[in-house]
Amino acid sequence: MTTTGEDHEPARGGPWWWDRRRGAVLDVSLGVVSALECAAEGVPFARDAGIPPAMGVVFGLLAGSMLVVRRKWPIAVVLVALAITPAEMGFLMGVVGLYTMAASELPRRIIGALAGMTFLGTLVVTFVRLGQDMARDGLDLGDWFLPFASIATSLGMTAPPLLLGLYVGQRRRLMESLRERADSLERELQLLAERAEERAEWARGEERTRIAREMHDVVAHRVSLMVVHAAALQAIARKDPEKAVKNAALVGDMGRQALTELREMLGVLRSGGGGARAERASVPLAAVGVAAAAAASRAAEDGESSSEGPCLSELDELIGQSEAAGMVVNLSVEGAERAYAAEVESTAFRVVQEALTNVHKHAAGAKTHVRLAHRVSEIAMQVENEPPPEVSSASSARLPSGGNGLVGMKERVAALGGVFVSGPTDAGGFRVSAVIPAS
Known part of the structure; x- marks a missing residue:
């Protein structure tokens, strides 16, 4: 060094x-x-x-x-x-x-x-x-000898030390200049390494946030529905065995779907982590920060390319699952349906999914309205639930809440340049609204 x-x-x-x-x-x-x-x-x-x-x-x-x-x-x-x-x-x-x-x-x-x-x-x-x-x-010795000897002697005593001194001085200044440039380059490299490490740390933080958000989206909705169905199953097991069997089958299907999605996500994480470790093992220590940032970026890209996430065409299935859990959901769509970028459709789907999950957690049995609007340059969605009934068969489920659902939705929408608003309604319900640019 x-x-x-x-x-x-x-x-x-x-x-x-x-x-x-x-x-x-x-x-x-x-x-x-x-x-x-x-x-x-x-x-x-x-x-x-x-x-x-x-x-x-x-x-x-x-x-x-x-x-x-x-x-x-x-x-x-x-x-x-x-x-x-x-x-x-x-x-x-x-x-x-x-x-x-x-x-x-x-x-x-x-x-x-x-x-x-x-x-x-x-x-x-x-x-x-x-x-x-x-x-x-x-x-x-002739008239020419005296001037020639005088000039030769003077040149011999002055020219060699003068030229040698000029050469040594110039070389010394050149070496000092090169040394200063090398020091400046080293400082720049150290600064770049520090910035690369900061970028790598930022990339790791972003990746952790993205993974946590995906895990929340995958687990929270499926498990919430499973808990609701389990509570309903417990309530009707003796009164209506056929419906209890149907609910048990739904619980099993949702559990398998959740496990499948978790396995796919863990597979992406394993492949991305291995690439990052191999990348770090093959580069010098001075470039660890750059390699970490590149590896994290590649892991994120691999995760996006291998699993683009849900799309709006799966929205009917999502609402059907909530209806199977006893929720009354009305879906209205405005505008002509068209294809959007994968991240836009995935974010729109996750917003609706998380809003429905919150209804299951905090307003079980409440009637819910889902509105989707396809506009020229944006897509808008709104999920609004009415006040929950006084007595609900699923209210005994007591679903836990980590308080990160709304925060995660807002971060997703803001990352795409959209607007997210949520809050209670005057009628006593709750409304979640989001607008995402189409491109």
Whole structure:
């Protein structure tokens, strides 16, 4: 894993302005070598200048030791090297100082100006000294030799350290830029991983909600009817054996239907869960969030594709089951029937189913009106029950209620961009209304 930008920063463990101890050791070593060189070159300089040799040595030591501060003040090092060039001193200091200045973050115009001054100073000093030596030794190598030798010497002392310093500085800046980009990319990847994990958690929550809603729709209606029939069976078992047998058969049929729907749903969950586990096992840890989101999405898609859910054509069968349980249900349909998207038909069916289930739970025996309207761009449904009778054969069933039916219906309708309203009527009954866009 790539480390962060803070980890790339060098640890400041050196004294004063040095980032590292080895940098301080290197600069001090170069300063000592430069001081010794300048001290040795200070003896002939003092002899030519007519001063005591000790003064030339001290001057050389002081001038050469300036190389120690090359990282902090590279311009000062180059200027000192340029100042002692006429004395034929500071060869090492001039080369190292020029390299350090070129590799630093100084503006290009300052580096170019000082490099040009160093080149001109070396050229003039070389031209004068070499001319004096040739005249003293009586050498005559032609008029071209002196300028050529001076230019070659100046270029040899300035061009290599300058070009090397520019290359090292540019490479250093490039590496820093690449490191910053890598750190930025890592932060973005971490952010994406966090967002992917959030999306995966959201997808898992949505899937849990969807599964809970489907389980409620499958179990609540079937089991409620079974409990109602069982209560009725208990009441008429001795009085009307034939009707009791009929009710028992209905209870068995509804139980088998509920078990079949539960098995289908559990089969979808098993196949979807296996795909998610396989997906997670085949990807790196950094992509777990993305894989989880994709797996949850695929599981949801697989669940929808393998079991599209009920449709409006099954509405007559649903109402027939409620009528078989002793409820009086009137169904009215407005508009021309047409096909809708699977999720629209499934939601409309579930709303009617849950509303009828609530009537069985809270108003057993009440007359119920189911209205379905096919409109141009939407489908509307309404389930309204009248006040329950004072005495009902099914009232002793005491059906439990979790209080999630209306919430689940509202969530289903809202997910499709529809409107859901429920509440008691003035007559003492209860009304459930929903409008769902057709597309």
